[in-house]
Amino acid sequence: MKDGTVEEGVKEALNGRAEGLLAREVREGQRALAAADGERRTAVLRTLAQILGAREAEILEANGTDLDEAERVGLSGPLLHRLSLSPSKLATLREGVLTLAAAPDPLGQVQRKMELDDGLVLSRVLSPLGVLLIIFESRPDAVVQIGSLALRSGNGVLLKGGSEALHSNRILVRCLREALEAEGLPGGAVAGVEGREAVGRLLDLDELVDLVIPRGSAELVRAIQSSTRIPVLGHADGICHLYLDRAADPAMAAHLAVDGKCDYPAACNATETLLVHREFLPHLPGVAEALRERGVVFRADAEARALIPDAEVAGPDDGRTEYGDLTLAVRVVAGLNEAIDHIHAHGSAHTDAIVTEDEGAARRFLREVDSASVFWNASTRFADGYRYGLGAEVGISTGRIHARGPVGVEGLLTTRWLLEGRGQGAGDYGSSGRSFTHRLLEGS
Numbered sequence: 001m002k003d004g005t006v007e008e009g010v011k012e013a014l015n016g017r018a019e020g021l022l023a024r025e026v027r028e029g030q031r032a033l034a035a036a037d038g039e040r041r042t043a044v045l046r047t048l049a050q051i052l053g054a055r056e057a058e059i060l061e062a063n064g065t066d067l068d069e070a071e072r073v074g075l076s077g078p079l080l081h082r083l084s085l086s087p088s089k090l091a092t093l094r095e096g097v098l099t100l101a102a103a104p105d106p107l108g109q110v111q112r113k114m115e116l117d118d119g120l121v122l123s124r125v126l127s128p129l130g131v132l133l134i135i136f137e138s139r140p141d142a143v144v145q146i147g148s149l150a151l152r153s154g155n156g157v158l159l160k161g162g163s164e165a166l167h168s169n170r171i172l173v174r175c176l177r178e179a180l181e182a183e184g185l186p187g188g189a190v191a192g193v194e195g196r197e198a199v200g201r202l203l204d205l206d207e208l209v210d211l212v213i214p215r216g217s218a219e220l221v222r223a224i225q226s227s228t229r230i231p232v233l234g235h236a237d238g239i240c241h242l243y244l245d246r247a248a249d250p251a252m253a254a255h256l257a258v259d260g261k262c263d264y265p266a267a268c269n270a271t272e273t274l275l276v277h278r279e280f281l282p283h284l285p286g287v288a289e290a291l292r293e294r295g296v297v298f299r300a301d302a303e304a305r306a307l308i309p310d311a312e313v314a315g316p317d318d319g320r321t322e323y324g325d326l327t328l329a330v331r332v333v334a335g336l337n338e339a340i341d342h343i344h345a346h347g348s349a350h351t352d353a354i355v356t357e358d359e360g361a362a363r364r365f366l367r368e369v370d371s372a373s374v375f376w377n378a379s380t381r382f383a384d385g386y387r388y389g390l391g392a393e394v395g396i397s398t399g400r401i402h403a404r405g406p407v408g409v410e411g412l413l414t415t416r417w418l419l420e421g422r423g424q425g426a427g428d429y430g431s432s433g434r435s436f437t438h439r440l441l442e443g444s
Contacts, residue, residue, distance in 0.1 A: 019201040022191055023208040026131050029189030030156025034128045038105025040183055044151050045101035048179035049094045056090055062167040070164050078266045082138040083165055093144045100152045100391040106409055107154045113441040117434060119422040127416040128154035130210035133202055135160045137216035140168035145392035147176040147190055153412040160193040203228035215395045235398040237322045237348035238268030240380040243339045245356035246279035253355045254290040259379040262294040266324045268396060269351050269383040273319050273329040275339045281307060300330035320346035336361055340368055349398040351383040372398050372405035
């Protein structure tokens with residue numbers, strides 16, 4: 001029998017490199033996945049949908065274990081809701097996987113093709129980013145959503161879910177690995193990660209991990225952004241605005257305000273601030289009543305409080321806060337200019353919407369508001385990968401360097417250049433040699 005102290009000491013000594021070995025295994029698996037033909041990646045997704053159906057009872061049992069433990073330690077209601085899986089949620093996940101399977105395989109698609117010279121052809125093709133580290137909280141369904149997007153796009157993925165979903169995450173990661181192995185590809189392209197210490201060590205592996213995507217609280221995202229040299233894709237805050245223009249239809253305004261605030265208040269695309277054109281104020285009490293009936297609490301400026309008597313006095317942070325509950329800031333603006341200025345000054349560039357029948361005002365709002373998603377006469381809650389028809393999303397990005405808004409397959413791709421020649425050298429071209437033709441070829 002081994003000495004427990006010695007064994008633990010060995011584990012501790014190996015701990016620092018365990019994550020490196022894991023990330024290297026994912027890198028090797030990712031390269032095999034990316035090199036496979038598109039039909040095999042499609043087959044993996046179809047197999048994944050079948051496995052999720054066949055193992056539904058086991059998945060729900062594992063999720064039940066997590067829910068029992070979460071209730072025992074007093075996890076809050078909203079977090080319990082996010083943690084919970086159900087037959088209908090699993091059916092939606094399978095539908096999303098099959099949607100991705102039905103989509104064209106993106107890898108190798110030619111974006112640009114040019115003849116540099118006779119017999120020298122250059123192509124720019126779509127390619128995976130590489131190895132993704134995804135850190136998310138509470139929601140085990142994210143394992144399947146993110147994993148299936150990684151499979152479709154040929155990326156390897158390290159999945160770090162919240163400890164409250166430990167058993168659910170484990171079985172769902174096994175489903176992803178089994179789907180790969182069933183089609184003759186390495187299951188190591190997908191790996192589960194457990195423990196904060198492991199995440200900290202992975203964040204140091206910029207030579208093995210290509211992109212970090214944190215999904216969770218603003219505190220989580222900011223902590224990740226300040227802890228790594230690896231590029232981070234995501235958003236820290238979801239401060240979304242709904243602007244009721246002077247030409248807004250009152251019934252539509254009430255409906256979209258209620259949907260944006262009340263459909264899922266904890267979501268990052270929930271409406272947090274209602275901006276009201278001064279000329280729309282006669283209709284504000286009706287909008288407020290519709291919201292009040294759903295339990296909304298208002299924090300309003302003086303002009304809005306004159307029409308919403310039960311509103312609380314807005315503090316300095318109201319109007320630039322992500323509440324995550326049924327609290328709504330209400331501010332009156334003189335017009336479109338002030339509304340846009342407020343959004344740019346206090347928003348988070350996530351999702352902002354205008355309600356108006358004035359097409360000129362709407363077009364200007366769509367053109368000038370610099371957010372990842374900008375809507376006209378639609379709820380901010382539409383900012384979602386599934387609703388956008390992406391099949392799923394790895395997260396929502398408010399950055400400007402790479403993908404913006406809900407990030408699906410396209411946001412997980414980069415490009416490579418492929419050159420096919422007949423023995424040409426760069427020195428063969430110049431003033432005394434051959435000339436480039438630089439002729440775009442068909443389909444470019």
